[in-house]
Amino acid sequence: MDIRDILTVLLTTFAGMAVLYAPQPLFPALAERFGVSETAVASLITWSLVPMAIAPLFVGLLMQVIAPRYVLASSASLLGVTELAFAFTDLFIGVVVIRFLQGALVSMMLAATMTYVSLRAARVSRVMAFYVASSILGGLLGRLAAGYGAAWLGVPAVFIGISAVTIGGAALAWILSPEPETPDQKVELGRLTTVLRSSPLALLYGVVFSAFFVFTALLNFVPFRVSDLGVDGSGTAGLAY
Numbered sequence: 001m002d003i004r005d006i007l008t009v010l011l012t013t014f015a016g017m018a019v020l021y022a023p024q025p026l027f028p029a030l031a032e033r034f035g036v037s038e039t040a041v042a043s044l045i046t047w048s049l050v051p052m053a054i055a056p057l058f059v060g061l062l063m064q065v066i067a068p069r070y071v072l073a074s075s076a077s078l079l080g081v082t083e084l085a086f087a088f089t090d091l092f093i094g095v096v097v098i099r100f101l102q103g104a105l106v107s108m109m110l111a112a113t114m115t116y117v118s119l120r121a122a123r124v125s126r127v128m129a130f131y132v133a134s135s136i137l138g139g140l141l142g143r144l145a146a147g148y149g150a151a152w153l154g155v156p157a158v159f160i161g162i163s164a165v166t167i168g169g170a171a172l173a174w175i176l177s178p179e180p181e182t183p184d185q186k187v188e189l190g191r192l193t194t195v196l197r198s199s200p201l202a203l204l205y206g207v208v209f210s211a212f213f214v215f216t217a218l219l220n221f222v223p224f225r226v227s228d229l230g231v232d233g234s235g236t237a238g239l240a241y
Contacts, residue, residue, distance in 0.1 A: 001120045005177050006127060009113055010134040012076050012169040016106045017138025018162050019083050020048055022146035023099075025237035027223045029155055034092040042220040047096050048103030049216070055107035062108075063115055072112035073173035079105040080167035087159035110135075119179040140241065147238015 001009075023030060023044050031041040063071055079102060086098050113131065121127040142162065149158040223237035 001117070001122070001127060002177065004172075005120065006130065008169065008172040008176055009117060009127070010130055011165075012072060012109060012173055013113055013131055013134045014138035014141075015076070015162065015166040015169045016079065016109045017135045018142025018145070019079055019102055019166060020106050020142075021045075021139045021219075022142040022158060022162055024219060025143050025147040025223050025234050025241065026150050026155055026158070027220070028227050028237070029150060029234055030095075033155065034090075034095070036092050038224055040092070044095065044099045045216065045220055047099040048106070051100055051104035052107040055104045056111050059108050059111040063112065067179055068112040068116040068119065069173065069176040069179060072109055072116060073170055073176070075105045075108040075112065076166060076170035076173050079109065080163045080170055083159050083163035083166055087156040087163065116176070116179060120177065143241040144238045146234070147241075148235040151233050151235040 027038070027041045027044075030044070031038060034041070059071070082098050082102050082105065086095055086102075089095050089098060114128075117127050117131065118124055145161070146158045149161065219241070222240050223234075226237045226240055
């Protein structure tokens, strides 16, 4: 992969994670804006994670007919548009729908990115290491920028800015280098049951499920706990992450 393709992959991954997690430090402000409870506003993360748990099972089928780079570019483009819609939506049910769509789109982006890297990179492990780092930075800096951005510029400005970064990454993704020709490899969903019947793998999936269950619950609680401690401001909540 040339440096332009690598940077494009990293930028879109960074933007996807920022979209996914930027609302977290803003939960108190969003709860007040939409007039909903803490539990309801925290569900915005849940609504985005639900499709992420399902979509990867079907993205492989999609990439049998559409090249991974096009799946990446189109999903990133749509993600940028939905983030812009999030900035201007005043109905809570509207942002719930948007978050559900965003979860599906981020899942498509990540699956397409990993497939593209596996097909294009000469040193897959090295590029994947950068990919993992960019996903972590996206979640970290997305929360931090959202917290301080909302404090300085207002909540809508945060999502407009993230939308701009995402659309910029999508524009670059449309001109990614083509993947090499590979033999057709059919994705068979029926093989999932075979994988799940493997005891070591089922145990591993259970451990990951439990760890992520606790991790996500704690992160959803952070901004409210910071507020309870008498520390005001979304910037401080963002810094807590």
